Amino acid sequence: MIEHYLREYEVAAADGGATAPGWFRSLQADAIELFRASGFPGPKDEEWRFTPIAPLVRATFRPAGSATPVGLTDLEPFLFGRLDWPRLVLVDGRFSPELSQLPSIAGLAIANLASVVKSGDGDLASDLAEASGRTVTPFASLNAALGMDGTVLRLASDSVMEEPVHLVHVTTPGSDGTVTHPRLLVVIGERARAQVIESYVGLGSEGCYWTNVVCDVRLSRGAWVEHTRIQRESESAYHTGVTEIRQEADSHYRSFSFAIGGAIARHDLRSRLGGSGAEALLYGLYFGRGDQLVDNHTTIFHDQPDCRSWEVYKGILTDRAHGVFNGKIIVQPIAQKTDAKQTNRALLLSDTAKIDTKPQLEIFADDVKCTHGATVGNLDPLARFYLTSRGIPDRVAGELLTYAFAAEVLNEISAEPVRTVLDRLIHGRLASDRLEAHDAR
Amino acid sequence: MAPLLEIIDLRASVGDKPILKGVDLVVNRGEVHAIMGPNGSGKSTLVQAISGHPAYTITGGSIRFDGVDIGEIPPEERAQAGIFLAFQYPVEIPGVTNAYFLRAAYNEMRKARGLEEMDPIDFIDLLEEKLKLVEWGPEIMRRAVNAGFSGGEKKRNEILQMAVLEPKLALLDETDSGLDIDALRIVAKGVNALKRPDNAYVVVTHYQRLLDHIIPDIVHVLADGQLIKTGGKELAFELEARGYEWLTGTPERV
Numbered sequence: 001m002i003e004h005y006l007r008e009y010e011v012a013a014a015d016g017g018a019t020a021p022g023w024f025r026s027l028q029a030d031a032i033e034l035f036r037a038s039g040f041p042g043p044k045d046e047e048w049r050f051t052p053i054a055p056l057v058r059a060t061f062r063p064a065g066s067a068t069p070v071g072l073t074d075l076e077p078f079l080f081g082r083l084d085w086p087r088l089v090l091v092d093g094r095f096s097p098e099l100s101q102l103p104s105i106a107g108l109a110i111a112n113l114a115s116v117v118k119s120g121d122g123d124l125a126s127d128l129a130e131a132s133g134r135t136v137t138p139f140a141s142l143n144a145a146l147g148m149d150g151t152v153l154r155l156a157s158d159s160v161m162e163e164p165v166h167l168v169h170v171t172t173p174g175s176d177g178t179v180t181h182p183r184l185l186v187v188i189g190e191r192a193r194a195q196v197i198e199s200y201v202g203l204g205s206e207g208c209y210w211t212n213v214v215c216d217v218r219l220s221r222g223a224w225v226e227h228t229r230i231q232r233e234s235e236s237a238y239h240t241g242v243t244e245i246r247q248e249a250d251s252h253y254r255s256f257s258f259a260i261g262g263a264i265a266r267h268d269l270r271s272r273l274g275g276s277g278a279e280a281l282l283y284g285l286y287f288g289r290g291d292q293l294v295d296n297h298t299t300i301f302h303d304q305p306d307c308r309s310w311e312v313y314k315g316i317l318t319d320r321a322h323g324v325f326n327g328k329i330i331v332q333p334i335a336q337k338t339d340a341k342q343t344n345r346a347l348l349l350s351d352t353a354k355i356d357t358k359p360q361l362e363i364f365a366d367d368v369k370c371t372h373g374a375t376v377g378n379l380d381p382l383a384r385f386y387l388t389s390r391g392i393p394d395r396v397a398g399e400l401l402t403y404a405f406a407a408e409v410l411n412e413i414s415a416e417p418v419r420t421v422l423d424r425l426i427h428g429r430l431a432s433d434r435l436e437a438h439d440a441r
Numbered sequence: 442m443a444p445l446l447e448i449i450d451l452r453a454s455v456g457d458k459p460i461l462k463g464v465d466l467v468v469n470r471g472e473v474h475a476i477m478g479p480n481g482s483g484k485s486t487l488v489q490a491i492s493g494h495p496a497y498t499i500t501g502g503s504i505r506f507d508g509v510d511i512g513e514i515p516p517e518e519r520a521q522a523g524i525f526l527a528f529q530y531p532v533e534i535p536g537v538t539n540a541y542f543l544r545a546a547y548n549e550m551r552k553a554r555g556l557e558e559m560d561p562i563d564f565i566d567l568l569e570e571k572l573k574l575v576e577w578g579p580e581i582m583r584r585a586v587n588a589g590f591s592g593g594e595k596k597r598n599e600i601l602q603m604a605v606l607e608p609k610l611a612l613l614d615e616t617d618s619g620l621d622i623d624a625l626r627i628v629a630k631g632v633n634a635l636k637r638p639d640n641a642y643v644v645v646t647h648y649q650r651l652l653d654h655i656i657p658d659i660v661h662v663l664a665d666g667q668l669i670k671t672g673g674k675e676l677a678f679e680l681e682a683r684g685y686e687w688l689t690g691t692p693e694r695v
Contacts, residue, residue, distance in 0.1 A: 383532045385495060387534075389528075391521045391606065392549050394517060397517075400545070404585075405536060
């Protein structure tokens with residue numbers, strides 16, 4: 001149903017779009033043409049072969065309307081650390097100054113995208129133009145064409161942020177049938193250090209809405225970034241996201257991608273190691289139950305020599321949930337001394353859960369160290385017996401081993417308050433799965 | 442009073458393959474039994490079947506513990522009743538700390554006896570005393586269960602668990618295998634310290650070495666799924682000197 005979105009674009013362009021500057025409108029116009037040409041991906045598209053998105057494509061989502069009022073108390077369960085930690089909140093796709101907390105921090109410039117577009121940040125035009133020049137999916141094109149707000153975060157060279165900045169995306173109850181297209185741009189200067197948390201939260205547990213996000217992260221020479229992405233949409237929602245990371249020499253990027261929500265949730269993470277000595281550590285943890293479809297596509301481009309990438313993705317799937325993992329590592333001829341390791345593991349806790357997993361190593365250099373490993377299976381019966389032989393009931397043993405499987409990745413989050421909240425979230429999820437299984441019996 | 446453990450004509454198999462072919466064994470409180478025998482004779486199977494290992498199917502006979510038939514009950518209930526198996530190959534569980542695991546197990550035991558769970562602070566006190574027994578400091582509790590432990594550390598961890606859970610019947614499955622002399626001493630010291638008139642040990646071993654440290658009251662020889670000889674501790678010395686061939690009539694497979 002691409003016509004629906006083409007019409008939405010026409011309406012928006014004729015309407016509010018008139019107030020946006022010309023360069024921005026022309027980016028939107030280019031993007032909608034790309035989308036018109038590509039349409040939505042179909043089952044024959046290699047990148048979407050295992051990801052049946054027909055329900056999302058068939059539906060016609062309208063732009064999110066005026067938000068249901070949200071107070072800080074509604075938001076609190078989804079925040080980390082202290083309330084005065086910096087955060088930028090978008091409610092139903094629009095910036096909420098009341099809920100945001102934007103203290104002045106040396107070297108940090110953070111604002112919502114719409115206001116930056118209006119006020120005319122000198123670099124924004126070129127940054128966004130560059131980003132849309134390499135649009136990776138039709139969803140990203142749609143985001144560029146229809147997106148209205150988001151976050152622009154810049155950290156000056158040699159600045160160090162002591163506390164994480166949280167970019168919160170909330171969808172309110174009563175947003176059924178609506179879509180938001182948040183656009184994030186994070187630019188970290190030379191030798192600067194930042195922690196960024198990116199959250200997607202559905203406040204109604206059953207809302208059927210769509211979040212379609214694009215996030216660009218740039219690390220200048222020697223920059224250090226820890227990026228935590230937490231996708232906890234409603235389990236009836238759709239989530240499509242692209243994260244595009246570009247790293248200069250000697251930069252260090254560490255990502256943790258956590259996905260627990262969404263009826264269909266797809267995340268494309270593309271990391272480009274564009275300067276020697278750059279390092280990317282990518283961790284992922286996802287959960288699926290009911291009929292959830294959770295898809296992670298990652299691509300690591302080793303474009304320069306002496307770079308290191310380390311990737312661990314783990315999934316826990318039960319009921320009829322379907323996981324997809326595709327991990328590409330592309331090593332260019334010039335990228336000698338590349339050190340790349342990819343691991344993906346999935347735990348299938350029911351006979352009807354399934355995973356399609358595909359490592360894809362394309363190596364064009366000869367002096368490299370690249371490995372990958374994939375395991376799919378159930379809990380180890382011997383470990384289960386070990387625990388039960390110590391008096392631990394079988395269901396608790398199963399839960400403990402499942403938790404342990406997740407904890408190995410979870411423990412890689414260095415921010416303790418984030419780890420604690422996710423830890424609780426995982427325990428809650430495992431316990432509710434157990435109760436449901438009990439009810440079903 | 443019924444014997445602590447009473448096994449009558451026990452038969453067990455893995456898949457279609459019979460391993461135990463009619464074992465009779467009575468263990469009373471206060472006794473230490475050693476079960477020796479050639480490789481593949483069924484020693485490990487016997488103790489694993491007692492603790493409820495799911496890989497084995499009981500095809501005949503019975504196991505009574507404290508007067509109750511436990512053949513059909515799940516492993517956790519056997520453990521709660523007071524049976525402990527020290528594994529030959531303790532399982533690594535990355536992601537769960539030793540502290541969490543031990544407290545979870547300890548509290549399940551308490552719950553099964555209708556007692557309140559012990560809070561973390563009191564549990565630390567309890568642990569401190571048990572750790573001394575295996576000559577460990579508290580830092581071991583922060584490590585994941587057996588993950589990256591040396592062979593000796595894993596066996597010491599088994600003894601630590603045993604010390605915390607205080608079973609009525611401890612089954613030690615080749616606890617001496619892969620131990621250097623120092624670790625062997627620590628393990629034996631732990632076992633001896635935990636010996637009481639109301640508990641019992643069944644020690645499975647291939648060699649007499651462990652029995653220098655843990656002195657058995659009764660020694661059994663298991664061969665091809667049956668107990669073929671029972672004697673006092675001197676039987677262990679005889680086996681050490683003469684091997685198993687004079688009893689089994691076949692050269693031992695190595």
